Structures are given as C-alpha cells and as structure tokens.
Amino acid sequence: MDKLITELSPPRRILMGPGPSNCHPRVLKAMATPLIGHLDPEFLEIMNDTQELLRRVFKTENQLTIPISGTGSSGMEATICNLVEEGDDVIVCVNGTFGARMVDIAERNRARVIRVDEKWGRAIPPEKVAEALKSRKVKLVAIVHAETSTGVYQQLEEIGCLAREHGALFLVDAVTSLGGCPVEVDKWGIDACYSATQKCLSAPPGLAPVTFSPRALEMIENRKTRVPSWYLDMTLVKKYWGKERVYHHTAPISMIYALREALRIILEEGLKARFARHELNHRALAAGLEAMGIDYLPPRGERLWMLNSIMIPAGVDDNKVRSQLLDNYSMEIGGGLGEFKGKVWRVGLMGESSTQANIILFLSALEEILNGEGYPVEVGAAIQAASDIYNSE
Amino acid sequence: MDKLITELSPPRRILMGPGPSNCHPRVLKAMATPLIGHLDPEFLEIMNDTQELLRRVFKTENQLTIPISGTGSSGMEATICNLVEEGDDVIVCVNGTFGARMVDIAERNRARVIRVDEKWGRAIPPEKVAEALKSRKVKLVAIVHAETSTGVYQQLEEIGCLAREHGALFLVDAVTSLGGCPVEVDKWGIDACYSATQKCLSAPPGLAPVTFSPRALEMIENRKTRVPSWYLDMTLVKKYWGKERVYHHTAPISMIYALREALRIILEEGLKARFARHELNHRALAAGLEAMGIDYLPPRGERLWMLNSIMIPAGVDDNKVRSQLLDNYSMEIGGGLGEFKGKVWRVGLMGESSTQANIILFLSALEEILNGEGYPVEVGAAIQAASDIYNSE
DSSP: OTGGGSOOOOOOOEEESSSOOOOOHHHHHHHTSOOOOTTOHHHHHHHHHHHHHHHHHHTOOOSOEEEESSOHHHHHHHHHHHHOOTTOEEEEEESSHHHHHHHHHHHHTTOEEEEEEOOTTSOOOHHHHHHHHHHSOOSEEEEESEETTTTEEOOOHHHHHHHHHTTOEEEEEOTTTBTTBOOOTTTTTOSEEEOOTTSTTOSOSSOEEEEEOHHHHHHHHTOSSOOSOSTTOHHHHHHHHSTTOOOOSOOOHHHHHHHHHHHHHHHHHOHHHHHHHHHHHHHHHHHHHHHTTOOBSSOTTSBOSSEEEEEOOTTOOHHHHHHHHHHHHOEEEEEOOGGGTTTEEEEEOOGGGOOHHHHHHHHHHHHHHHHHTTOOOOTTHHHHHHHHHHHTO | OGGGGSOOOOOOOEEOSSSOOOOOHHHHHHHTSOOOOTTOHHHHHHHHHHHHHHHHHHTOOOSOEEEESSOHHHHHHHHHHHHOOTTOEEEEEESSHHHHHHHHHHHHTTOEEEEEEOOTTSOOOHHHHHHHHHHSOOSEEEEESEETTTTEEOOOHHHHHHHHHTTOEEEEEOTTTBTTBOOOTTTTTOSEEEOOTTSTTOSOSSOEEEEEOHHHHHHHHTOSSOOSOSTTOHHHHHHHHSTTOOOOSOOOHHHHHHHHHHHHHHHHHOHHHHHHHHHHHHHHHHHHHHHTTOOBSSOTTSBOSSEEEEEOOTTOOHHHHHHHHHHHHOEEOEEOOGGGTTTEEEEEOOGGGOOHHHHHHHHHHHHHHHHHTTOOOOTTHHHHHHHHHHHTO
16 A cells, blocks of 8 residues: 555656647646636536637537547547448558557448558558549548657548549547647548647646548438447537537547647637747757757658657667667657657657757757767757757847 | 626525535535646645545445546436447336436436336335336436425335335435435445435535445446446446546535535544434424424425425415515525426435524414414414424433
C-alpha cells in the first residue's frame, strides 16, 4: 500500500511527441472546475457553446458537430460504424498506421474494403483514388489528412471532389491537423470528420470532436440495420446534443469544460495566426535539422507542420537519444511506428507545444546528445539556422 | 462570439442526483495536473498504481482490471462486445433502464437474448434465473447490481452460483454500487464487472473501470470472430495495460490521474467505513422521508443506499420542486426514467455527496418547498427523525 498512497507527482514534461501536447494553464484550470450535472440547464449551455466553438474550428455549419466521449480513435470508430453497413463497398486510403486502422475498423463493421495503398511516408496520389472509384460504386472514401505515424500531409480537395462526383461520402481523419493547419470541412466537401483533443487543440486526451454533414446524417438515419455500437450510435447521441436533450450516457463533464476553454484560446489567437505559428515553427525546426544533416521522411511539400517525422542518423541509437532527452531535458519526442521503429523520430509541434523556445531547446539538446553519441554536428549551426528563420519574419 | 468568449463559470452545485456526485478537491486538483505522455515510464507507473487500486476496490486479483477510456456505458459495451459473439445465447435480467440497455447492446452484438424480466422497482428473483437456465445452455448471465433507474439493490451471490453451476459467465453492472456498498468480484464468482467513475468513486465522468476473470479472458482470447469494436477490443487494449505496453489508443491521462486520486481517498477512508457511511446516511434520509410521509419505490430490503428512489407525493409537481431545489438551493436531484417520469425522484447519496450535511439540508429544503406547494408536512419532523438516526449511532 505504501507506494500507492504516495501523492500523484508526475514530472514536468515538454511534450514534443505525437501527442499529447502541453496544455495551457487555463485549460488545466478548467479541468479542475467543480462538476455540475450532465442535464443541468447551465451544462446544456456549455454544450451549446462547445458545439458552436467546434463548428468554427472545423469551418462548418454542420448541426451535428460534437465531441464523442472517448479518445481520437473512438472518433474514427464512431464515424465508420455509423456510416458503414454490412456489405458496403468503401475505399480506404492507406499510407500509414491510421489508414490501416481505418481498414481494420471498416472490416470489423463488415464493409468490403477497397484499399488504395501508397508507400508509407508519401501522400496518396489522387489518380489512385480516381482509379479505384472506377472499379465499383462505393459508399465512402476515407483518408487521413495528417498521418501521425509518418508525418505526411495529405491534400484533400481533389480527392473530395472525386468522391462527390462518384456519389460517395468523404470521410477525413483530422486527428493531428485540426487546430494546426487549415481544415475546411464545408469548403472541401467533407461529409464526416473526426479529431482528438490532445494534439493541436491542446486539451487533455479523452474526447474526439466529430462533425457530420446533413448528407451523412441522412444516410445514418436511413440505415437498414442498427449501428453495431450502442455507445457511439449517433441516432441516439444526437438526441442528447440536440434540442431533445434525451439522456444517453453521462457526458464527460470536465473534459468538455477543458475542450471549451481550449477552443476559446484557439479562437482568441485566431485560426490564421495559429496556422502561421505552426508553419513558422516547423520551418525553423526544419532549417535547424537540415544544418545538422538530418533529413525528413516525407519529401518537401508532403511534410506536416505539427508532426516532423525525421530520419535517425545512421549509427545513432534511437532509445539512447530519446532517453537522454527525457532524463536530462524532461523532453518527450516520439519513436517510429511499424517499419519505422528505430529509424524515425517524430517531433511534435502541436498547439501549445509549438513554440520558438521549445524548438531552440530541442535543437540544442539534440546537438549536445548527438555529439556525445559519436554523430558529430557543428556546434551552434542548427540554432543559427533556426534563428535565421525567425529573424527573417 | 461575445457569449462564447466569456469565462467558464458554472454554478456551484450540491450533486444529489443519479451521478455525477461531487468530487473531493484533491480529485479536482489531480485533474489539473500537467500532462505527461501515455508511454512515459512515469505514466506506466501511474497506470500500474491505478490497476492495483482498482483491484482492491473491486476485491479481485484479476490481472485484467483497468479503466476503459469512456463513460460507464462504454464499460457495459466493452464487457458485452468482448464476451458475446454472433448467435450466442445469453440471459439478461431486466428490471430497469440499465438491464434494458444490456439487452440492446447484446442484440446489437447479435446475441440471442433470453430476457428475465421483473417489475421495475423490484429485484430479480433468483428462481426466475434458475428457470431460464433450464431452457437452454447459455454463455452468459448478465445482471445489474444497483439499478440506477429504480434504486433497486440486487443480491448477487445466489445468481452467481447458478450461473457457475450451468457453466455460464457471470456479468455484473456495478456502475452505481462500486465504492458505496460491497462488491466482491472474486468471492461472488463474477467473471466480468464494469463501473463508472462519477458515482460512488466520486471522480469526474469519463472512465469505466472494468475487470475480467481469467475464465472470461480465456473466452475472449478463443473467440471465433474478432470483437466488433476496435476501440474496445480487450485483446488489443490489454497489451497496452499489460507488460507489452503496445500503443493502442492514447490514454485519457488526466482522467486516470483523477481516478487514481479518488481510489486513494477511498482506501484511506477504508471500504468498510465507507460502506457504513453510505448505509447510515441512507437510513437517516429514509427516516426523514418517512416522517414526511414520503415512500420509497422499492420495498425494504431492496433499496440502494446510494440511490434513493422515492415516490413524488400525489398532487406535487415534479419539475416545480426540482427547479426550486436547483434555483434556490443549487441542489440537484434526479427525476424518474421511463414509466417513472414525474412519479419518482432519485436522490443520490454517492461518495463525496453522501454526507450528513447534505441530507439535513435536503430534508429542510424539501420540507420548505413541499409546504409551499400545498403538500403540508410537519415542520421539523423530518430533521428530527434523521437526527435521531445519527444520534443513535
């Protein structure tokens, strides 16, 4: 029992991995707000606020825009299990872990999946989607906007147009992109989109913001079979978030407090300014890494601002470097997933974690550690290159 | 935008509904703890602590004892969708909303459900389960320990024995009971049990503690088909909580901080003392209500300590009374569900909300409001009756 009764006392970390990112103190304060009931008239107002704030961040007028009561992956499951029925043909684009996860979930929902594969570390070419759309009439085209496993950015507009031309719904994973770069749900013709709170929204993990277009909702309401998941059944969940206010499950009150606060902070900064900040900090990091001779996994033009997937220099030990970052600098970066384990680092510059101070410290730390590990880098060159980017603004 | 940029400022409530209950300030403080990563070595320790604390509260040695990343209903779904496969015969006992919800979820998982129904407001007689077990070989017997919709307490031992005698797994909903009255997972032969954080554990809503016996886990591992839900698939989730530490989904870090703290507080109080407190406060409330001429829905012996389901006196308007409690006393109690809407109040005495002060204030408030509403009650009689209970201890 002794150990268990010790006070909760986690270390203070600089979170520069694939999420969670650091939270603003105002968000943490919101988490500590005493609870009110999930049907309290005052809470219903907080729900309305949160929906309206989410619509502004998703750039949508979709009525059905809510946080699902689970982490980002529950948003993936919620969108797929509501939109897909047994035997439906769906296209899923796969160029990383999260595209592959969509295939898994679609198959569990008994869809017939047509995979559009691309080498991990590269974006999906729209021509491949066009080709797949010719093969069969499909209900849905699913794709990841920001592949957290590889750091690849995916252009969406052309693929969205293709889906619409073929009468298919367009489902987008915006887990890592939302709040860090433009996500234009209405303009890009996205029918269903999900995200997560702990990436560029910089709230704690635990909610999955989702939005469904009227077209998607109509399809859900005309399903032939019930949604396999009761917990994620949008025909029930929407009655709690809508005018009816019918109890479905107890909302995660504190997480909604925190999300509301995080969204307020985002809109106070302004989406345009926020995206510019994410881009600038990415450019500074990239300049610094280039000065160290460290390359990116994705080619230029396919790199995410908020998740920098970089090649571990030959001969350098992944774990030793990450351990030193954690132990000596209390700084977390991510390792590679799947085939990139031990080959790639994933450096997150998400939301509150995307700051000049974090980047300069990370570059300094990495320089010091790599020099100690026998991968010599020119002292000061990375900082100089990053600083040049900031000074040229 | 104006309204949306106002600071989060919910009222301060006394939460005496069917959950959430009030949180201890230490739990709220834990919620505000800055994040660390979900694979940080320090977080893995916090996960281990939380599992061990949960085992003590569930009274089990089950290795697979974890919080599911969703609210209580996700625990119901997680247990059912992992244990049940298409075509399985299962018995579900139904005497309220949550038994009915189990049927719904089991059917979505394509089980063949044999319902054992009892009048809402009454416990399930073991003989009815024995009868149902004779009809067919079943895989699972599912039952609610504390029916939040009706305030009914269910004895479990005899039904657990029956299930085991017939080679069936025993699944128990302990959403409202865990932390408020004895829940003996190992002793009662429970194979799977789920709860929620916002009832007698007095943490915010957002996690569903679950535990699976080795027998249940073996059944899951020998499934013929994959679990329909990827998010809740215990064969994957257990690899993150187990020694392998394989990433599945990002854990809701802050909620786990809060649960750990809430569990520490529970064990500091001691389970025995905590249950005695819940019983005593229930007895005091019941004495006060009796003095006012207000009856319970369930008969004596079938009443929950932590959720007091009481009859609204004839001629008294449900909404008017609850509005006055909320507006004038900032006190939340619950209304009735289903056929009991407008007929029943549900007064929660859960965890931190189960205090002498809350009971005396509630009885005083109710007395004042009922007298104003034309249902005359003798001034001071309820308080006297409740006080007598406390003084006789």
